[in-house]
Amino acid sequence: MSSQDIPEENLPAEQDHAHAAVTVADEKNPFADPGLPPHEHRIQDIDERAAKRSERVVALLFTVSMLATVGFIVSYVAIPHDKSIFVFPIGHVSALNFALGLTLGTALFCIGAGAVHWARTLMSDVEVADERHAIAASPEVRAQVHADFKQGAKESAIGRRGLIRTTMFGALALVPLSGVMLLRDLGPLPGTSLRHTLWAKGKLLVNMNTNQPLRPEDVAVGSLTFAKPEGLEEAQEDFQNEIAKAALMIIRLQPDNIKDKRELEWSHQGIVAFSKICTHVGCPISLYEQQTHHVLCPCHQSTFDLSDGARVIFGPAGHALPQLRIGVNDEGYLQALGDFEEPVGPAFWERG
Amino acid sequence: MSTNENNERRGKAPAGERVADWADGRLGIYSLAKSNMRKIFPDHWSFMLGEVCLYSFLIIILTGVYLTLFFHPSMNEVEYHGSYVPLQGQLMSEAFSSTLHISFDVRGGLLIRQIHHWSALIFLAGMFVHMMRVFFTGAFRKPREINWLFGFLLFVLGMFTGFTGYSLPDDLLSGTGVRFTEGAILSMPIVGTYISFFLFGGEFPGHDFVARFYSIHILLLPGIMLGLMVGHLILVFYHKHTQFAGPGKSEKNVVGMPLLPVYMAKAGGFFFLVFGVIAAIAAVTQINPIWAMGPYRPDQVSTGAQPDWYMGFAEGLVRYMPGWEINFWGHTLVLGVFIPLMLFGLVLAAIALYPFIESWVTGDKSEHHILDRPRNAPTRTAFGVAWVTVYMVGLVGGGNDLIATHFNLSINDVTWFVRIFFFAGPVIAFLVTKRICLGLQRRDRDKVLHGRETGIIKRLPHGEFIEVHEPLSQEQLHTLTAHHQYEPAEIGPTVDENGVERKVKGSEKLRVKLSNAYYGEDNQIPKPTVDEYKEITSGHGHH
Numbered sequence: 001m002s003s004q005d006i007p008e009e010n011l012p013a014e015q016d017h018a019h020a021a022v023t024v025a026d027e028k029n030p031f032a033d034p035g036l037p038p039h040e041h042r043i044q045d046i047d048e049r050a051a052k053r054s055e056r057v058v059a060l061l062f063t064v065s066m067l068a069t070v071g072f073i074v075s076y077v078a079i080p081h082d083k084s085i086f087v088f089p090i091g092h093v094s095a096l097n098f099a100l101g102l103t104l105g106t107a108l109f110c111i112g113a114g115a116v117h118w119a120r121t122l123m124s125d126v127e128v129a130d131e132r133h134a135i136a137a138s139p140e141v142r143a144q145v146h147a148d149f150k151q152g153a154k155e156s157a158i159g160r161r162g163l164i165r166t167t168m169f170g171a172l173a174l175v176p177l178s179g180v181m182l183l184r185d186l187g188p189l190p191g192t193s194l195r196h197t198l199w200a201k202g203k204l205l206v207n208m209n210t211n212q213p214l215r216p217e218d219v220a221v222g223s224l225t226f227a228k229p230e231g232l233e234e235a236q237e238d239f240q241n242e243i244a245k246a247a248l249m250i251i252r253l254q255p256d257n258i259k260d261k262r263e264l265e266w267s268h269q270g271i272v273a274f275s276k277i278c279t280h281v282g283c284p285i286s287l288y289e290q291q292t293h294h295v296l297c298p299c300h301q302s303t304f305d306l307s308d309g310a311r312v313i314f315g316p317a318g319h320a321l322p323q324l325r326i327g328v329n330d331e332g333y334l335q336a337l338g339d340f341e342e343p344v345g346p347a348f349w350e351r352g
Numbered sequence: 353m354s355t356n357e358n359n360e361r362r363g364k365a366p367a368g369e370r371v372a373d374w375a376d377g378r379l380g381i382y383s384l385a386k387s388n389m390r391k392i393f394p395d396h397w398s399f400m401l402g403e404v405c406l407y408s409f410l411i412i413i414l415t416g417v418y419l420t421l422f423f424h425p426s427m428n429e430v431e432y433h434g435s436y437v438p439l440q441g442q443l444m445s446e447a448f449s450s451t452l453h454i455s456f457d458v459r460g461g462l463l464i465r466q467i468h469h470w471s472a473l474i475f476l477a478g479m480f481v482h483m484m485r486v487f488f489t490g491a492f493r494k495p496r497e498i499n500w501l502f503g504f505l506l507f508v509l510g511m512f513t514g515f516t517g518y519s520l521p522d523d524l525l526s527g528t529g530v531r532f533t534e535g536a537i538l539s540m541p542i543v544g545t546y547i548s549f550f551l552f553g554g555e556f557p558g559h560d561f562v563a564r565f566y567s568i569h570i571l572l573l574p575g576i577m578l579g580l581m582v583g584h585l586i587l588v589f590y591h592k593h594t595q596f597a598g599p600g601k602s603e604k605n606v607v608g609m610p611l612l613p614v615y616m617a618k619a620g621g622f623f624f625l626v627f628g629v630i631a632a633i634a635a636v637t638q639i640n641p642i643w644a645m646g647p648y649r650p651d652q653v654s655t656g657a658q659p660d661w662y663m664g665f666a667e668g669l670v671r672y673m674p675g676w677e678i679n680f681w682g683h684t685l686v687l688g689v690f691i692p693l694m695l696f697g698l699v700l701a702a703i704a705l706y707p708f709i710e711s712w713v714t715g716d717k718s719e720h721h722i723l724d725r726p727r728n729a730p731t732r733t734a735f736g737v738a739w740v741t742v743y744m745v746g747l748v749g750g751g752n753d754l755i756a757t758h759f760n761l762s763i764n765d766v767t768w769f770v771r772i773f774f775f776a777g778p779v780i781a782f783l784v785t786k787r788i789c790l791g792l793q794r795r796d797r798d799k800v801l802h803g804r805e806t807g808i809i810k811r812l813p814h815g816e817f818i819e820v821h822e823p824l825s826q827e828q829l830h831t832l833t834a835h836h837q838y839e840p841a842e843i844g845p846t847v848d849e850n851g852v853e854r855k856v857k858g859s860e861k862l863r864v865k866l867s868n869a870y871y872g873e874d875n876q877i878p879k880p881t882v883d884e885y886k887e888i889t890s891g892h893g894h895h
């Protein structure tokens with residue numbers, strides 16, 4: 001679109017853009033506000049053909065949107081919900097999700113693009129100034145309101161009748177207590193429940209993966225085995241709550257490698273059992289480093305040394321993992337010799 | 353009578369007008385429209401950030417309502433028999449299995465889920481950036497402090513709404529996050545254990561939290577947020593929008609284009625643009641594939657467990673805090689978790705309360721509708737950047753394992769780096785930012801006094817080379833000198849007129865100190881005065 005096409009009378013008047021020398025309007029104060037600059041015309045304002053082009057672009061965008069909606073409906077009906085397609089570079093994706101998302105996205109985007117293009121090219125872009133008014137009320141209004149309030153307060157006699165005032169505030173302060181009371185049954189009181197787990201003297205250690213009771217022979221050096229107490233089954237109502245406390249981590253060490261005296265006493269032939277629940281905020285620990293006998297919590301990287309009473313050697317955990325005292329029963333199966341002696345999992349106020 | 357005349361005229365009006373008349377007779381819509389229909393909105397790209405938040409919130413509500421049609425907020429264990437083969441026969445909560453149902457058996461369900469989740473991320477990112485825009489331009493100053501608080505509350509509530517929503521599918525990843533939350537609650541002295549038992553209906557995880565989070569997520573928090581958002585918008589309308597300084601713009605006016613039609617078309621169009629882009633993102637970018645994680649089990653975990661980005665800051669604080677624990681008289685003070693919990697609140701409170709601190713320091717009681725350029729408020733800008741630095745250090749710390757594995761660093765080193773940077777970072781950021789702001793102020797000053805560098809080199813008759821400077825137009829001169837510069841406060845006379853010594857309060861001393869740190873010598877570059885300008889330009893004459 002060259003400017004020759006534009007009829008002369010439609011061209012904006014030559015504006016005096018005084019860019020060259022210091023010709024400020026206000027000689028006294030060159031920093032003074034010169035006021036809104038004159039409006040500059042867009043091509044669409046002066047060339048009807050350009051305006052027509054804009055109109056067609058907007059209409060085209062709206063039409064594409066309609067087509068995309070039709071595409072959405074067709075995809076919904078035609079594409080099976082379990083079909084997967086390969087799309088470069090994202091890989092295999094659900095065909096239906098891909099088609100529905102793109103058609104919907106296009107339908108919406110084109111409406112938006114059309115509206116914005118319309119506003120930018122065809123609607124008036126003349127800047128207008130609106131006045132602001134002070135937010136605070138005038139002194140008279142302020143005085144009037146204060147006087148009205150005082151009058152109202154006086155008529156209620158709240159200042160004079162202290163007995164009413166005091167009892168009213170008392171009643172209003174007490175009544176929310178009912179609401180607070182009603183929250184009491186949101187849960188039971190903690191009591192000592194966080195101190196106990198399902199482990200007890202004689203409970204067998206059952207392998208989490210095979211669901212079979214463990215014998216010492218099953219625990220190989222250098223492997224990490226997860227165990228649960230016998231009798232706890234996945235389908236049980238309280239499984240999640242119980243496993244959240246009882247989950248156990250078993251490894252076998254050389255007895256001479258065990259640095260902590262109590263750990264050695266509570267072990268069986270170098271087999272030690274520790275709580276799997278991190279003492280930081282309760283993630284299950286899952287990573288084991290054979291050489292060093294360190295276990296690592298994947299959540300915030302607390303690291304515990306299982307050859308030294310599972311003490312914390314790195315990370316935000318505050319204390320060692322609790323150990324479970326174990327032995328073997330008459331039939332040669334690993335069993336617990338009691339519950340954990342301290343609460344498992346994250347620390348809490350009553351833990352002590 | 354004029355009412356009769358009126359009625360007669362109205363009776364003949366076209367249908368649209370008649371409907372409007374009907375409504376006006378009952379609701380008084382004409383008076384409302386009179387002051388608002390042609391309301392002026394200034395244009396600047398950064399003013400669209402708030403719109404991004406508004407629109408993504410609307411999209412979240414639309415898609416969220418759809419999700420409620422299919423989602424079962426229940427923790428009853430069921431065996432899965434849906435069409436996702438790898439999990440068939442597995443035990444899981446109804447919440448998890450219904451989310452699988454939405455993802456695999458409801459046509460378009462996955463799309464809506466992904467739009468809901470993407471909008472949530474964009475909503476929170478939008479609020480964060482919008483808040484920073486308001487902060488760095490000083491748009492929070494009188495009369496907009498209350499709206500700043502509304503916005504801040506929306507951001508905080510948005511984080512919790514996002515967190516509760518994220519927890520609803522009861523998958524392994526989100527369950528780990530809920531466990532984290534439980535551990536953090538347990539760390540609170542005295543009340544922690546009780547709150548945890550009341551929240552979870554007993555021991556963790558219990559059978560209640562999904563249903564409870566559900567009503568919090570879809571009703572309580574969005575309800576409060578909707579109210580705040582309406583209030584926020586009413587106040588924006590009432591205060592009228594702020595604007596940057598420029599020719600024709602003053603504290604007493606607002607310059608821009610009218611609501612009807614331009615702003616309506618642009619803003620309305622922008623809603624569709626945002627929605628369209630999010631739908632396209634949801635089409636091509638998978639988010640939260642819960643089937644890959646599996647249902648939650650308290651004794652299982654996936655590595656690289658990460659919350660959504662807006663919780664990363666809290667995650668980081670918890671990760672790099674040393675594991676302090678104090679035992680006394682049969683009690684445990686879990687500082688290693690409790691301090692991060694407090695810090696989380698304190699860091700957020702610092703930015704929320706900042707406007708009140710600044711207005712106390714300046715003692716300025718006037719209204720401000722012209723925005724500051726960040727450079728013209730160096731101390732505020734430096735504080736803001738320091739704050740963002742703390743926030744970002746938290747985010748980085750929250751991803752320390754990812755950073756360690758991606759860049760082959762030791763996790764210990766990353767953690768130590770983050771620990772040191774948590775303290776050093778904001779200080780460095782503060783000092784550097786302030787320097788940069790002052791440098792930019794100096795440059796503006798030079799530009800006003802000596803004109804703009806043109807890049808043209810001229811040789812003077814006696815051989816000297818100079819660069820030709822082009823003087824600025826009055827528009828530019830005005831724009832660069834329009835900002836107000838405060839004088840640093842001083843402690844008034846310490847003796848009163850009777851010669852009696854006056855006690856200077858500690859708070860007054862502090863205010864004067866802060867005021868000097870803000871506006872004293874070396875803490876802002878004096879803007880050029882008209883006299884300085886005249887002296888220099890008259891000497892030069894015309895080039």
Ligand code: HEM
Pocket residue numbers: 409412413415416417419420423451454465468469472475510513514516517518519520521569570574577639640
């Ligand atoms: C205000 C802000 C909101 C935010 C930030 C938000 C965020 C989220 C997030 C991140 C999820 C997890 C989605 C996933 O599975 O990946 C979610 C789930 C959900 N949200 Fe929202 N949401 C909000 C409001 C709402 C509202 C207003 C409703 C309903 C009226 C709703 C209904 C749901 C439902 C039913 C789910 C669970 C279904 C599922 O996960 O697939 N949300 N939300």
Ligand code: FES
Pocket residue numbers: 278279280281282283297298299300301302315316317
């Ligand atoms: S939960 Fe194990 S380190 Fe945080």
